[in-house]
Amino acid sequence: MGQGQQETVATSLAGAVSEEISASLDPVDAELERRYPGDPGTRQPVHTVYVPGDVFAADTVRSWGDRALAALDEHAPDAEALAAVLGLPDDLAGPVHDRVRAKLEREPVEDLRVDFEDGYGPRPDAEEDEAAARAARLVSRAYEDGTAAPYTGIRMKCMEAPVRDRGIRTLDIFLTGLMEAGGLPDGLVLTLPKVTYAEQVGAMARLLQEFEKARGLERGRIGFEIQIETSQSILAADGTATVARMIQASEGRATGLHYGTFDYSACLGVSAAHQSSDHPAADHAKAVMQVAAAGTGVRVCDGSTNVLPVGPTENVHAAWRLHYGLTRRALARAYYQGWDMHPGHLPTRYAAVFAFYREGFEQAAARLAAYANRAGGDVMDEPATAKALSGYLLRGLDCGALDVAEVARLSGLTRADLEVFAAPRRADLTVSGG
Numbered sequence: 001m002g003q004g005q006q007e008t009v010a011t012s013l014a015g016a017v018s019e020e021i022s023a024s025l026d027p028v029d030a031e032l033e034r035r036y037p038g039d040p041g042t043r044q045p046v047h048t049v050y051v052p053g054d055v056f057a058a059d060t061v062r063s064w065g066d067r068a069l070a071a072l073d074e075h076a077p078d079a080e081a082l083a084a085v086l087g088l089p090d091d092l093a094g095p096v097h098d099r100v101r102a103k104l105e106r107e108p109v110e111d112l113r114v115d116f117e118d119g120y121g122p123r124p125d126a127e128e129d130e131a132a133a134r135a136a137r138l139v140s141r142a143y144e145d146g147t148a149a150p151y152t153g154i155r156m157k158c159m160e161a162p163v164r165d166r167g168i169r170t171l172d173i174f175l176t177g178l179m180e181a182g183g184l185p186d187g188l189v190l191t192l193p194k195v196t197y198a199e200q201v202g203a204m205a206r207l208l209q210e211f212e213k214a215r216g217l218e219r220g221r222i223g224f225e226i227q228i229e230t231s232q233s234i235l236a237a238d239g240t241a242t243v244a245r246m247i248q249a250s251e252g253r254a255t256g257l258h259y260g261t262f263d264y265s266a267c268l269g270v271s272a273a274h275q276s277s278d279h280p281a282a283d284h285a286k287a288v289m290q291v292a293a294a295g296t297g298v299r300v301c302d303g304s305t306n307v308l309p310v311g312p313t314e315n316v317h318a319a320w321r322l323h324y325g326l327t328r329r330a331l332a333r334a335y336y337q338g339w340d341m342h343p344g345h346l347p348t349r350y351a352a353v354f355a356f357y358r359e360g361f362e363q364a365a366a367r368l369a370a371y372a373n374r375a376g377g378d379v380m381d382e383p384a385t386a387k388a389l390s391g392y393l394l395r396g397l398d399c400g401a402l403d404v405a406e407v408a409r410l411s412g413l414t415r416a417d418l419e420v421f422a423a424p425r426r427a428d429l430t431v432s433g434g
Contacts, residue, residue, distance in 0.1 A: 035248070036295035039391075041423050043398045044299055045111035045151050046353050047340045048258070052119040053131040053154075058138050061149050065108025067343035071309065072101065075316045082351065085317045086324050092355055100350045103400050108346055110399070111151040111337075114139070116170050117158070117193045125166070132170045136177025143185040153189035155227075159200035168207060175222070179215050190224040191258065196232045198245040205251045223253045225301075229260030231267050234285050244292040254298045257289045258339075261303030277303045277326055277338075286335060302330040304339030309348075320348045327352035336395060350399075357396030364389045365410035368421065372413060390421035 051060055076082040082100075083093035114135045116128065123131070135154060142148035154174050157167030171190070178184050192204050208222045226246055228234065236242040247254050264285055265275035276282065282303065289300050305326055309319035323345055330338055331352065340349055368389040396402035397415065404415060413421075 037297050038295060038423060039299075040297050041419060043150070044336055044395065046336065046399050047109075047338055047349050048111040048113055048301065049109050049149075049340050050113050050115045050119055050155065053114050053116045053128070053135055054120065054123075056114045056135055056138065058141065058147075061109045061112065061142070061147060064343045064346065065104045068108060068346035069101070069104045071316065071344045072104070072347045075309075075313050075320075076347070082347075085320055086348070086351060086355075088351070088355060089359075092358055095358055096351055096354045099354050099400060100347055103350050103354075104346060107150070107400070109149040111189065112149040112153075113189070113191055114152075114154045116167075117155050119155075122163075125169075128166065128170055129173060132173040133177050136174045137181060139185070140178055140181035143187070144182070148185070148187065151187040151189050152185070153187075153191065155191035155193055158192065158194035159203055160194065160196075171207070172211070175211055176215075184217075184221065188222070189255070190222065191227055192224050193227040193260070194229050194263065195226050195246060196230045196242075198242060198249040201226060201246045201254070202249040202251075205249065205253050208253060209251075220252060223255040224250070225256035225258050226250070226254055227258045227260050228285060228289055229263035229267070231264070234288050241288055241292055243289055247292060247296055247298055254296075256299045256301055256337075257293055258301040259286055259289065259303045261339075262306065264303075275306075277305065278329060286333070290334065299337065300335055302335040302338035304341050305345075306341060308342045309344035310342070316344065319344070324348040324352045328356060331356045353399055354401040357392070357399070357401035361393060361396055361402055361407065362410055364392050365407055365413075368393070368413065368418075369411045372411075372417070372421075386421045387423075390418040394418050394422055 049064065057063070072082075076085055076097075079093040079097035082088065082097045083090070088096060116132065120128075120131075132154075139148065139152050142152070154171070156171045156174075157163040159167065175184070178188070192201070195201060204224060208224065209219065211217070212219055212221055226233075226243075228243060233242050233246065236245070243257065247257075259277070259282065261277050261282060262275050265279060265281060268281050270279060270281055286300065286302065293300050305319075305323055307319045307322055309316040309323070327338060327349060330336075338349070340346060368386060371386045371389070393402065393407055393411070394415070397404060397407065397418075407418075408414060411418075
């Protein structure tokens with residue numbers, strides 16, 4: 001064949017066949033886009049902190065940071081001491097310790113939930129009314145003066161009959177208070193606990209829709225997290241995965257699935273001494289949550305440890321090692337968020353997160369640069385892997401583990417470039433068949 005000439009290829013199917021098949025799959029294409037829109041591309045906090053409604057105060061975020069710094073100064077005052085406790089390699093010890101201190105000074109809490117459920121308990125109606133109204137005032141002021149955590153909201157009581165009306169009223173008071181104070185903050189997050197049936201999720205979606213209508217808000221403005229704390233939320237009576245139905249019942253409002261370590265463990269009969277986020281029962285529940293949420297834009301959050309780093313240094317170090325290990329384990333399993341129950345957990349939360357991103361970012365940046373430049377190398381990466389690599393770097397940037405300049409230096413890519421790789425078109429991920 002002469003240079004510049006195009007080869008003529010033979011086909012057997014009439015053009016109408018492809019058109020008919022495409023037409024028959026149009027509903028499937030639409031369903032894929034509706035049910036699996038992909039990750040929203042927004043920042044995901046590395047943790048959630050729960051504070052009872054009567055304890056929450058204007059200085060809660062700063063107080064947690066100060067208490068965490070005090071614990072660090074007392075029990076691991078320098079990089080060498082922290083490395084000895086947690087087993088950090090020498091090349092990570094300094095950067096991790098410095099970044100932990102800087103984080104605790106700058107942004108100690110990424111996600112705060114004012115708790116009106118288990119951490120608050122049953123109270124007289126007038127008392128909870130006032131606490132909910134007070135929480136709205138404090139949250140609104142914190143966003144106004146820049147002292148709020150990036151994400152803040154409440155956990156209401158659940159949709160079960162004994163507390164349903166109370167939970168709805170508390171939510172209404174809180175949201176109304178925010179609206180009266182100037183509107184809903186961008187970082188608003190709501191948590192619905194102890195969900196057992198998809199219909200309870202549907203009821204929450206209906207409730208928020210009615211609030212939006214009453215206040216003239218755009219439909220879908222308010223989302224919420226679903227807390228997974230019962231066996232029935234994982235496996236329904238008919239053997240299907242309830243949590244998948246819950247996501248659909250939310251009508252696009254579900255933003256997260258939060259695993260409740262202790263309620264779920266107790267529901268299965270796990271004895272108190274063995275209730276932990278690394279128990280096989282916990283692994284099973286979170287694996288089901290992860291598969292159900294994949295591609296939907298709903299994110300999975302790990303649970304917590306109830307072993308608090310308090311008392312003598314020996315006890316604090318033991319609790320820190322446990323928390324650090326559980327956090328690292330969760331990160332390796334793609335659970336990028338967890339619960340922290342005490343200010344003393346913050347040093348090891350951030351140490352684990354920062355070590356996770358810093359120890360692998362040079363290799364991730366190099367692999368992504370090779371992929372972007374089609375340079376090859378000793379690993380053959382595909383679009384799906386580029387998505388994972390860029391997502392890893394973006395999460396590291398969001399939490400403060402990495403700096404934009406160092407990522408750009410090693411990858412040759414801007415944050416905008418990373419965001420493009422992190423959100424490829426569906427066709428880009430499937431064309432290679434990888």
